[in-house]
Amino acid sequence: xxxxYYVRGNTxxxxxxxxxxxxxGIQETIRLEDTSYKLNTEILNALIEANKEETSVEVLxxxxxKDYLDGVIFRGKQIAVLAHHxxxxxxxxxxxxxxxxxxxxxxxxxYIQEMDFEKADALAKNFIQNLLSDKPKxxxxxxxxxxxxxxxxxxGIVNExxxxxxxxxxxxxxKGRAGTGKSTFMKKVANACVDHGLDVEIYHCxxxxxxxxxxxxxxxxxxxxxxxxxxxxxxxxxTREEIIDLYEEAVTPGTDEKYAKEIAELxxxxxxxxxxxxxxxxDEGKKILAAENGxxxxxxxxxQIVSQIQTKMN
Numbered sequence: 001x002x003x004x005y006y007v008r009g010n011t012x013x014x015x016x017x018x019x020x021x022x023x024x025g026i027q028e029t030i031r032l033e034d035t036s037y038k039l040n041t042e043i044l045n046a047l048i049e050a051n052k053e054e055t056s057v058e059v060l061x062x063x064x065x066k067d068y069l070d071g072v073i074f075r076g077k078q079i080a081v082l083a084h085h086x087x088x089x090x091x092x093x094x095x096x097x098x099x100x101x102x103x104x105x106x107x108x109x110x111y112i113q114e115m116d117f118e119k120a121d122a123l124a125k126n127f128i129q130n131l132l133s134d135k136p137k138x139x140x141x142x143x144x145x146x147x148x149x150x151x152x153x154x155x156g157i158v159n160e161x162x163x164x165x166x167x168x169x170x171x172x173x174x175k176g177r178a179g180t181g182k183s184t185f186m187k188k189v190a191n192a193c194v195d196h197g198l199d200v201e202i203y204h205c206x207x208x209x210x211x212x213x214x215x216x217x218x219x220x221x222x223x224x225x226x227x228x229x230x231x232x233x234x235x236x237x238x239t240r241e242e243i244i245d246l247y248e249e250a251v252t253p254g255t256d257e258k259y260a261k262e263i264a265e266l267x268x269x270x271x272x273x274x275x276x277x278x279x280x281x282x283d284e285g286k287k288i289l290a291a292e293n294g295x296x297x298x299x300x301x302x303x304q305i306v307s308q309i310q311t312k313m314n
Contacts, residue, residue: 001167002048003056004160008063008070009151009206010281012097015063015087016209019071021146022058027078030309037068038292039302040083044069046306047081051313063151064088064288066158079313088288093280097152100273101208107266108179110259114252120181123249127185128192135220138197144190145199149214150231151206152278154285159231164203164216165223173227173235176246177256182226183211185246189224190215207274 007019023029032040041062048057056075062068062085071082150159165171174182183205190200190212203214203225214225227233227243235241247255256263 002059002163004059004061004163005203006061006063006070006148006151006160006206009148009204009209010063010089010093010097010153011151011206011209012094012101013209014091014094015089016148016204018146018148018204019060019082021144022060022073023080024143024145025075025078026073026080028080028312030079030081030312032081032083032305035084035086036292036295036297037062037064037083037085037288038295039297040085041067041069042297042302043305043309044072044081044083046302047309048072050306050310051077061158061160063153064285065153066155074313077313081309089281089284093152093277093284096273096277096280097207100270100277103266103270103273104178104208107263107270110263110266111177111179111247111251111255114255114258115180116250116252117181120185120246120250123244123246124185124188127244128189131189131220131222132192132196135196140197142194142197142199144194145201147201147203148206148209149203149225152281154282154289156278156282157206157230161214161225161231161233164214165225167221168216168223169221169240171222171235171241172224173233173241173243174224174246175227175243175248177228177251180246180251182228182246183213185244186212186215186224186226193217193220 007022008015008017032043034040051074054074054076058073058075060070060072062070071080073080149161149164174185176182190202193200198217198219201216202212205211205213214223216223235243
């Protein structure tokens with residue numbers, strides 16, 4: 001099964017890029033020379049199809065649109081094929097996201113003042129103990145991959161959560177409100193796993209890249225992810241999925257009701273900035289997509305490029 005994720009994302013900090021983190025262990029990097037999203041995506045898709053028997057293929061999705069790819073990593077072959085793309089958008093959308101983040105920080109303060117941090121710390125400590133107590137500590141240097149499971153694009157807010165969790169043995173849905181410690185909880189789990197000698201995949205928030213939205217431990221075949229809006233899911237299989245609700249566990253009961261008016265106003269303001277930012281991405285993206293749709297490439301040209309790369313890979 002293909003593993004889909006993003007290494008670039010449109011965030012409140014601008015365009016972030018975690019590509020280098022994911023080239024760990026890669027012996028050869030092949031860069032496509034053309035700057036066309038359309039051509040490069042056709043080449044990458046052809047390479048994926050030609051190597052469909054490979055067991056470890058990672059598809060790097062494009063922060064432009066769901067229709068484009070940034071690259072593909074053949075982890076088993078230790079080869080990465082990457083498209084060359086410049087920063088696509090102006091700063092206007094990012095400025096709206098920054099304003100939205102400032103409002104979101106105010107929303108977090110509402111819940112932080114009602115948090116029982118001792119309860120939250122105890123919850124994390126107990127979770128880590130239950131997770132790792134029966135697993136021998138490994139005497140190896142673990143590696144931490146930094147990624148995103150989704151981002152803001154011309155298509156709106158997108159994510160690859162269903163793809164990333166499909167083959168895992170157990171999934172923890174981390175629920176809560178802004179400021180209730182979801183990211184902190186996951187960071188503590190990630191750090192504990194690294195201390196235990198386990199590799200960790202950290203998926204950063206595409207709104208606030210200093211926060212994290214998912215921690216995945218491939219050797220344990222489990223993950224924890226922020227299962228709240230705009231990537232809210234409910235457990236589909238209760239034999240392998242479970243909810244941990246930090247609002248229920250560590251926030252004063254009745255907080256939602258006590259601050260209902262303030263929370264509603266802040267949520268509305270935050271979402272309005274996000275909407276404006278997404279509208280800018282959509283407007284600017286239309287020009288990019290129009291230019292790409294106007295470009296045509298012969299199948300012979302694509303086949304020749306794919307054949308050359310395949311020769312290098314073999």
